[in-house]
Amino acid sequence: MTLPLTADSIWWAGRLHTGAALHPTTALHHPHAAPLSHPGTAALDQPNTAPLHQPNTAPLPQPGAGAFHQTHAAALPQPGTAALPQPNAATSHQHDAAVQPDDAALQPHSAAVTHPDISDFSLATDFSGEATRLPGTLLPGLVDAHVHSALVDLATVRAGGISGVWDLGGEPSTVAALAKDHQRRKMPYIRYAGPFLTAPGGYPSDRAWAPAGSWRELRSPADAVEAVAEAKAHGATLIKVTANAGGPLLSPAIMAAVAGQGLPVVVHAEGPGTVRLALESGAAYLAHTPWTEPLDPGLARDCAARMTWISTLDIHGWGEPTPESVTAVANLRLFRSYGGQVRYGTDLGNGPLPPAVNPREVRLLQSAGLTPNEILQAMTGDGLSWIPGGLDLDPARFADSLATARVLDESVHPAVFPR
């Protein structure tokens, strides 16, 4: 029988709880059956459609609206959760030899925690009996929603506190093999998008870092349908499309055909007109906060109603302010003022970024107006993270506190105490 997990505090559903525990749920065989008990990703695949912040939003052309409403369902088969976590399944008694017979009942024993996932638990604010107790703060797994697995050492990324990543463009069979093998190789779980879909000669087919097979040219809507089906067959639960105004662009009809296939589409939108093209084609995500020019408020408002943006603010300057980072932060602030949803993502593999929780990205999100709690909502998803020294929600210390996160797994042997 598995025990509840407890810690000095637990960050759950937007706030920090003390005296609470995470109880293994009975839904172990259906880890995603109850998204409401899964605070980290509840908002993740549901672009903000609440009209509250946009009373004047006119209905948009909806070539890809089908994909819009299917995004959550499409995300269900997540390779990262295929192997069911079994906390405490291998309870260890290795320390029992040291326990004196007369005070054995007072001694903690230790418990192995094997790849637990936040979706296997529900929060109980009051609990009794034995629990696996950790110091510090427990929280849903920290997810980087924009990485390139081939360009970064994912085992290092996991050791740096990241429990899950979204691969947004890579050679499909390589990424699929990594995703399958993520536990054995001690990598984050990997959700992935398959190859970059682009116009003939379009970005990134002209870039040295993009190996053969990591991009695929689309010449027609039929091509788009075939490419998405192939990505799905490789296990992709997202589709990446590029729209870089510096080169050939896909037609709106082809973009809409991609978005009409039932997988959420992530668009790399770079340059004039590309954000609108992504929006009107039915894309669910932008891979980057727009950085090339200030966004028109009406466009930002329409994006907020239909899309989630992946942040990637720190790729512009890596800690030094640049015109691009200033523009991106201002665009994100505007998007958020209309209720737009954000996911934390860093574009790992692109430039000198820390292969870990990136405190600079966190600070830039703060500079765009997100509170520590809002940033946690933008970062958390599958898996289970742990901040051994305790999470500090003070805005001045939050980023550095979060950067000490670890992924909770079998390497952690917390004590089991009677309560």
Ligand SMILES: [Zn+2]
């Ligand atoms: Zn990228």
